[in-house]
Amino acid sequence: MTEIKKHQYDVLVVGAGGAGLRAAIEASASGLSVGMVCKSLLGKAHTVMAEGGVAASLGYVDDRDDWKVHFADTMRGGQYLNNWRMAELHAREAPECVLELEAWGALFDRTQDGRILQRNFGGHKYPRLAHVGDRTGLEMIRTLQDHGIHQGIKVHMECTVISLLKDGDRVVGALGYEREKGRFQLFECRAIVLATGGIGKAFKVTSNSWEYTGDGHALAYEAGAELTDMEFVQFHPTGMVWPPSVRGILVTEGVRGEGGILYNSERRRFMFDDIPDLYKDQTADNEEEGWRYTQGDKEARRPPELLTRDHVARCIVRQIKEGRGSPHDGVYLDIAWIKEKLPKAAQHIQKKLPSMYHQFKELAAIDITQEAMEVGPTTHYAMGGIRVDPDSQMSTLPGLFAAGECAAGLHGANRLGGNSLSDLLVFGKRSGKHAAEFAKENGFGQINNDQVEEVTRQALAPFERAGSSDGESPYQIQYDLQEMMQRQVGIVRNEEDLLDAVEEIGKLRERAGKAASPGNREYNPGWHAALDLPNLLTVSEAVAGSAVKRKESRGAQAREDFSEKDEAFSKVNVVSYKGSDGEMKIESREIPEMGADLKQIIEEMK
Amino acid sequence: MATATFRIWRGDQQGGEFAQYQTEIDEGMVVLDAVLKIQAEQASDLAVRWNCKAGKCGSCSAEVNGNPRLMCMTRLNDIPLQEPVTIEPMQSFPPLKDLVTDVSWNFQAKKKIKPFKPRAPEPDGTWRMDQRDVDRVQEFRKCIECFLCQDVCHVLRDHQLHEEFIGPRLLVYSAALEMHPLDSEDRLDDLANAKGIGYCNITKCCTKACPEHITITDNAIIPLKERAVDRFYDPVRRLFRVLAGG
16 A cells, blocks of 8 residues: 555644635634645635625624625525525624634724725625725735634645545545645544635636635535535626636726726627616616715615626626627726726726736736726636535535535525625634534544545556556646536536536546546646546536526526526525436425525515 | 747756746746646646736746746746746745745744734724724735745845744734734844844845835835834943843
């Protein structure tokens, strides 16, 4: 058997973005030993990319806001497919979680009277997003990281988990490898929190980095846990489109929150042309009112650019498809126009959106204080993920917890901007707390050495294939998958393309079995890419298969062949799991009836 | 499509050499795009760190034609391509493989700096802060921990004084803590002694290298030096110490 380094922790956290860090801090606070594993260096996870802000109904800018409004906004944004208990807990607990960060050193932008400043964002009724210019995620991850390193957490950087280990039904460990030398690492633990983030790398145009290959989703699925809502992939409406090498990089919604407008090649503000009924009463019907809203006028309604992301993305796609796009297949996003309204507009933009200014200046040679940006949709976030208990965040497997993007439930069919940063705080904390409680009540399990041996054997197979004639580059297989997913499982879908995609994924899986990695085990990205492939294929199959199952258009799922909402699908979540025959099973599950008190809140806020 | 040549350092702790690669380049490409293209098409085991590809995570630091750069923010059309483009790992840290270096020292050294300690909150459990006071510290908190400032610092790069000096990144971190409107910890003794702030001779190489344009020397290091000088070398205080028999 290959040499394996062993570690033992009461709680193991996989992933060190906001959710993982918050979970580790919480588990550690209960006096247990905590290990944290992350694919990259500490502080580089995708949380760092979050720009706009963290949603919490602190009510500092508009005192009409409270948890009930936030709850109703989140449910409306998710088209009522959300796990309503998670939406309730999230709305109730987000404010205290944000204040907790301040006590750990986070420095948010301030109001005139010295409190935390909050900004407008799509789908949020009141200004609700605590922020730091447009680098809120960096502030949050650094605060959690700098606090976390003093809490006795053992961090394993540049280490990737490739399999969960079970003792009966219970998850009792994990096997991974560290990048530097390629040595295997065995983690024995009483409880595991998965906080591995998203699946963006299944698509060609994405704001996600190389890491987001659906590891947590696939690890949980392979171990026998259930995934849910996988058909709902959020395409953020505004990614960069030019030059080609930066296509997909995020342009924060904060640009629109600060007054940025979308228009087409005819200079028409097309968002005014299509306002969904659900939002008619809350949306401005003229440009002047929209502008006043972005400048804090409490009587004004929000401009249609700040409708939910699913809707804005689809409107942009329609403009491009119908020939009214910009030269590089996008539309225009313009913040420079505010100079008509504000003195010193250029300085104002640089202060409010410093990293956007910097990003466009350096990567596209465009000065956003003077000219419009070209933007188009980019794969951004997975609403779907591991199915968890809303209170404890435990998956359907004992001892396995999940939090942040890799868990599902809070966002339903569409996530509101700002709700992911609050999600990772609220449910990172909860998962850490409950994993610690589970660990206190349960001892270490038995590690199955046969399973360990089999996993390591398979993991080393790409090296053996390096010399063989039919060995294939893992990069090429990944590229072909991304092209196919973008084309067939993208923003607008239909049955034929989806079924074909499922078949294509089967063929790609065969090719992945031949992925070959020349070189040795030391820091070998080709090998790492080969090991990520099966995860990408699993989540891709779940996305395509669940999209077939949901024969309607709702939230982030838009079907050409079922272009309307269907009442029958308004009461179900789509669940995927590994059947006893090894094949993926996909079925509908009824959403439990919401309590009368929450129903009443939704009615009142309509 | 045009072609360009890249000389990339390939090797590990034992040593290495430059390997030459030719690849096609497209409009708007950055150095990291070229490296990833070479990795995907010609050298699948070429080791490189990267994440966000938008200058926000600070993973892809390297030396491009001798300049400390984030590869993801260095456009090829800003570099002369008639000559091969040389890409090397950062030189202040031990090489691991190819463009990847062992930066773990930065994390260990950070852990030894006294953490944030807030003053007591107001009766409602929160704090009021003025935006002006926050602004000053936010400049330091923009740091993406790319460690390019550590890479170009003579004290670390040429003199390898990693045990005695924490370097510009961690002085910026210390300044952010020291000037935090809520912080009540005292780190000056430590900075003057264990953290070696005196080693910095203000050549401002770090400020020039910073991709986030943090004014490291003027706004972070010099004020910290002044505070240390005030406390330890102020003649009035020295006199007072002598009179007090200290």
